[in-house]
Amino acid sequence: MAFLEASNVSKVYHDKQNQEIVALSNFTLSVAEREFITIIGPSGCGKSSFLFLAAGLEPLTSGVLNFNGKPVKGPDPLSAMVFQEYLLFPWKTVRENIEFGPELRRIPKVHRRETSANLIKMVGLEGFENRYPNELSGGMQQRVSIARALANTPRLILMDEPFGALDALTRETLQIELLKIWQQAKCTVLFVTHSIPEAVYLADRVVVVSKRPGKIKEVVKIDLPRPREREMFTSPRFIEYERYLKNLILEEI
Ligand SMILES: Nc1ncnc2c1ncn2[C@@H]1O[C@H](COP(=O)(O)OP(=O)(O)O)[C@@H](O)[C@H]1O
Numbered sequence: 001m002a003f004l005e006a007s008n009v010s011k012v013y014h015d016k017q018n019q020e021i022v023a024l025s026n027f028t029l030s031v032a033e034r035e036f037i038t039i040i041g042p043s044g045c046g047k048s049s050f051l052f053l054a055a056g057l058e059p060l061t062s063g064v065l066n067f068n069g070k071p072v073k074g075p076d077p078l079s080a081m082v083f084q085e086y087l088l089f090p091w092k093t094v095r096e097n098i099e100f101g102p103e104l105r106r107i108p109k110v111h112r113r114e115t116s117a118n119l120i121k122m123v124g125l126e127g128f129e130n131r132y133p134n135e136l137s138g139g140m141q142q143r144v145s146i147a148r149a150l151a152n153t154p155r156l157i158l159m160d161e162p163f164g165a166l167d168a169l170t171r172e173t174l175q176i177e178l179l180k181i182w183q184q185a186k187c188t189v190l191f192v193t194h195s196i197p198e199a200v201y202l203a204d205r206v207v208v209v210s211k212r213p214g215k216i217k218e219v220v221k222i223d224l225p226r227p228r229e230r231e232m233f234t235s236p237r238f239i240e241y242e243r244y245l246k247n248l249i250l251e252e253i
């Protein structure tokens, strides 16, 4: 059975005039445990909406959405979301931000400290434990957000254009690190991006969403070996995937 299973999911919002906005319709996708899925599609096609539904932060309008064998009914401690805006608590230090979830779950302090120390190491923030978010670069803040999500040992991480606001070099570094973290944490990732090369580089499968109302246009399996080397970006196969996906997107805009 799939780890995350969306079957004919639809999501309808209402605007201020009470007009229906159909964000998703007939959205069907099956994700296996430990898969790395990237999602691309035109602006406004419902990518964020799908992550919100999967995270249990928004109810679906119709269809079936199961996570870990059960219908998604609300936020699940086994899933965590990472946004483009880092959404850290400005009055908390790096360590306190990361320990926030475990603290809510009443994990004893020694264990919280151990978890945060491991994660700080994993995301390369040693030495910055006692800094506040406004003392950190965007890339470092996003590392904190990732560590904060991981602090609850989620099995599903939902990432909504997490590297969208970062400069190219930081983005590249974080892509490499995210793949390492994903392998270490043995979790499943759903990652929305606007960048086709990023989508190809990270994914086991790239999900292409049609223009609104979003449904799956095509799912492209990325048959490139792991670990993924950066040299891959210039390999003929990589470029072919990129070209193919770009054409699919162009058909939608
Ligand atoms: N809370 C909301 N209320 C009303 N409309 C919304 C809401 N959230 C998203 N939408 C609309 O749903 C559509 C899909 O949005 P979204 O999922 O954010 O797309 P994407 O992330 O692909 O850009 C858009 O037309 C957007 O304006």
Ligand SMILES: [Mg+2]
Pocket (backbone or CB within 6 Å): 047, 048, 049, 160
């Ligand atoms: Mg979005």
